[in-house]
Amino acid sequence: MSSEPVTVDADIAEYGLRIGDDALILAQRLSEWAARSPQIEEDVALMNIALDLLGQARTLLSYAGAREGRRRDEDDLAYLRDEAEFRNVALVELANGDFAVTMVRQLLFSAYQCELYRRLVDSADPTLAAIAGKAVKEVDYHRDHAEAWVRRLGDGTEESHARTQAALEATWPYHHELFEDDSLTARLAGAGLAPAPGSLRDGWADVVLPLLGKATLAVPENTWAPTGGRRGQHTEAFGYLLAELQHLHRSHPGASW
Amino acid sequence: MTELEAGFVAALEAESRIEPRDWMPPAYRQALIRQIAQHAHSEIIGMQPEGNWLTRAPSLRRKAILLAKVQDEAGHGLYLYCAAETLGVGRDELLDLLHAGRQRYSSIFNYPTPTWADVAAIGWLVDGAAITNQIPLTRCSYGPYGRAMARICKEESFHQRQGFESLLTMSRGTPAQHEMAQAAVDRWWWPSLMMFGPSDDESPNSAQSMGWRIKRFSNDELRARFVDMCVPQAAVLGLSLPDPELRWNPERGHYDFGEIDWTEFREVLRGNGPCNRARLATRVQAHEDGAWVRAAAVAYAEKHPTPPR
């Protein structure tokens, strides 16, 4: 890797990829639920969330491409990067599992996005601020939806409770990555461009922990904290996800759709 | 004729709506339940062939368009189930009949979508045929069904345009894309014509349906309307239609077209189309997998009758 001087453009581009990839990959996972949801109304709701996230991804990736200055548009970034170049956290690439896993994942992630965008609205970068302004309303709805379901599943039947507790045990380790700070985030926070991820944790916990309690769920212990997504290190599932996402586009280089 | 029957007949003749609380002949109610349910089931099953390409869409814009479309289809199914419920049947009952193979859905969805271009072809041809069928239904005698149709038609015409646009882009794209688009149109043309059903003299329910002002035009009339619409559109697309007998007939004022092979249609109706078993299995699986979720929601509602916020 070349050691070029760090520029604001490069930093913002990299940051845009991180939060844009998060949205893109989760949209991809959610679309796998089409025609498979527990109730038709839920197909509508999940596709709605996927559409919002995809919209955020497109705006963020386009912006990252513009700041990066290598003439890469949203499709170049989504379809032509290899695994190691993706910057999403592992939480969003986890397999959907059952509906409990999907809703717990959604709760943990949307609550994070709520905190993130609420603060990003004050970014010194007007584009990031504008993107956050629109997204804040969307992710509030996503969190509300996930919240309603985690409560109902946690405090529903014995079976739903067991599945949801298991889902929480399985996904909990992946939330730590959302709040990792590094030199990039330190520079961005210093310049008032983006909130430090670590500074979002308390606000997130204030929402999530009481909710888990109301859902009669036990908060798992903090044992394992997988990491690496922001540096392009992903789970084994990710390769399959990307293969599916990218294959058709890559089969027709240069084609317009 | 009783006073109630006379009222019903008078309403039909005056082209006014029959609403849920009005008296209606049991056979009218049954025919509507059957038709609306089939329509609803079609929307839900229809999510599958297109949903098949959601994770593989070749551009983010197309992915978003397809997501919106599949979401709309779920929504249309819901509007229609609700219209059916106004006739005194529960949605769960209708779904049970679908899952048991005792109620049908449009057989067009028993065909596979082996390539991306099939999704575009469905948008242009299948949605186009559906709209041709549905516009007259907006004037159906039964209020809730007519109103659901109006809402659906508005949303579906958007999707049809998107399908057309997608095909156009491929047709004018690389040779591989053009070939993909042409192959898809070749696959979907005849099944789309079959969507309108056999000629009315072979369709036992048509006359009664017309009398009740549910059906407004014959199957053949609607099919002709559809063909007339598609032929010039195909020319714009730069794609051919797989029918050497297609030609303008100035005396009829319509395009003549070749014989439809109804044996294929009958086989698909019988359950032997390429995807019948898979489509139903996916639908049943989703329903069964979701049972614990639905049960959890009911249990929660019983524990918390005045919901805490």
Place this chain on the structure above:
Amino acid sequence: MSTEWPLWEVFIRSRRGLSHTHVGSLHAPDARLALTNARDLYTRRQEGVSIWVVRSDGITASSPAEKDPFFDPAADKVYRYPTFYELPPEVEHL
């Protein structure tokens, strides 16, 4: 225990409307999910709309024709017919 979710009627007032109008119905297990489902299904991401959801069995309706055989002035439902109504086998065939 039945796992069927009850039916709710949905009323929408768009931003420029003066009063809520009935737009249709949906199934939901409780009021909160009924509201969010109604927002997804009937407003399709539009902002500024007001939504009311009411359980269908909470509505009392009049009958347009008093000679309606099902009319019961005391407590009539919106369109639910008596529970003894069953679908005859004819519904199987096209």
